[in-house]
Amino acid sequence: MIKIDALPAFSDNYLWLLQDEVRHTCAVVDPGDAAPVLAWLEAHPGWRLTDILVTHHHHDHVGGVARLKEASGARVLGPAREQIPVRDEALEDGDRVLVLGLEFQVLDVPGHTAGHIAYYHEDQQRPLLFCGDTLFAAGCGRLFEGTPEQMHRSLSRLAALPETTLVYCTHEYTLSNLRFARAVEPGNAATAARFEALSRLREAGGITLPSTIALERATNPFLRADETSVKQMADERAGRDNATPTEVFATLRAWKDSF
Template identity: 55%
Template sequence: MLDVIALPAFSDNYIWLLRLRGDKRCWVVDPGEAAPVQRYIQSQDLQLEGILLTHHHPDHIGGVEELAQPSTTIIGSFQDVYRLPKLSLQVAAGDRFQVLGETVQVMEVPGHTLGHLAFYIADQSPPLLFCGDTLFAGGCGRLFEGTPEQMHASLQSLAQLPEKTLVFAAHEYTLKNLQFALEVEPGNQALQERYQACEKLRAEHKPTLPSTIVDEKATNPFLRVEVPEVIQSASNKAQQTSLKEPVDVFATLRKWKDSA
């Protein structure tokens, strides 16, 4: 079984490190800076075998060149090959490859960026999802390159994964996201309870991640665009009687969150 270690970086990033107990090899996801990875690897006497990159933003790739050795495998999107460090393997939707003996499935999830990927490991129990800046705990990424239609479709594809899937997002944005979610859907009891639980975790300086697909479906407004209270809140914000299409509800929520 893979162990996943949270390595805090910058003010609110997480670099996720994957390792097997009793094995000196490890992989990291989105190393925006090298130092947290180097400290952990040295303290545990590990060897960095590979790096997974979800997208090209500097806070996700900034540490790659310092960390990578000639033997290090670097995997990222073929679409972003000119905006990423030199890749050992360029991948696209549906591709599969091995990490520490486990099969990793590539999902394309455009929206935050056009070439954004998610990496899904189905054979773990529970399954693991590394989704970068697409799906956050209680929220989703800003639309820097993609359209609302693309991001909505990307989130819906992630929502179809098994509900027990662990969601390893790349940022500790949870409390702010849930505060916004409560503004959208104040009557959601599960959301109220989740906010209180996450508030306690942060007071204890613990990560709120990973979350799960089932928790996101129950509390994340961007996955709840067909829920009547969410539709009504978005319609009120858009000053329309009732938004008819889920993607229009999503677009209104995203614009609302951007200005919150």
């Protein structure tokens, strides 16, 4: 069994640290800052960082990669279609990589950036998804390099994963995203309940992640573009009929950008 902990970084990033407690080896996802990882290793003598998984090229996801590789010799995995510092293996859609004894499938999920990838471990009891800035808890990433069509397709692909999949995104944006979700679907009881529960959790100092695909399907408006309630609100916002779920998504994303 692999243990997964969040190492906070910057103002709202999480660096996900995967730990094999038998072999005392670990891997980290999207280390925008090396310091939290180095501090953890210093506090855990005998542990070795073996792998660095990168989802996309933004600095808050790759800023610590070179320093960590220099300090540990860890293998750096990252998307083939983006410039990733000191990358050892360039990954394409459908590739499979072994990390701490777990096999991860590489999923191409462009939209936030042009070459963004996600890492998915298929397991009947505990499927895992490390999705960077494509899918957030109750939200999704901004479209810096991709199109609405690309992002909607990417999110639909992630939404089709098993509902028990644990979703490890990389920012603590959940309450902000849920405020928007409530504006889109004021009658969604699951969204209201999630907001109340996580508000209490944050007040107590907890983190809102990981999420699950089931929870995202129920409360994330960007995964619910084909729902009548979401389309009606998007049509009202746009002042026109959004003829397809992709058009609904595009309206929602533009709305969220200025929310």
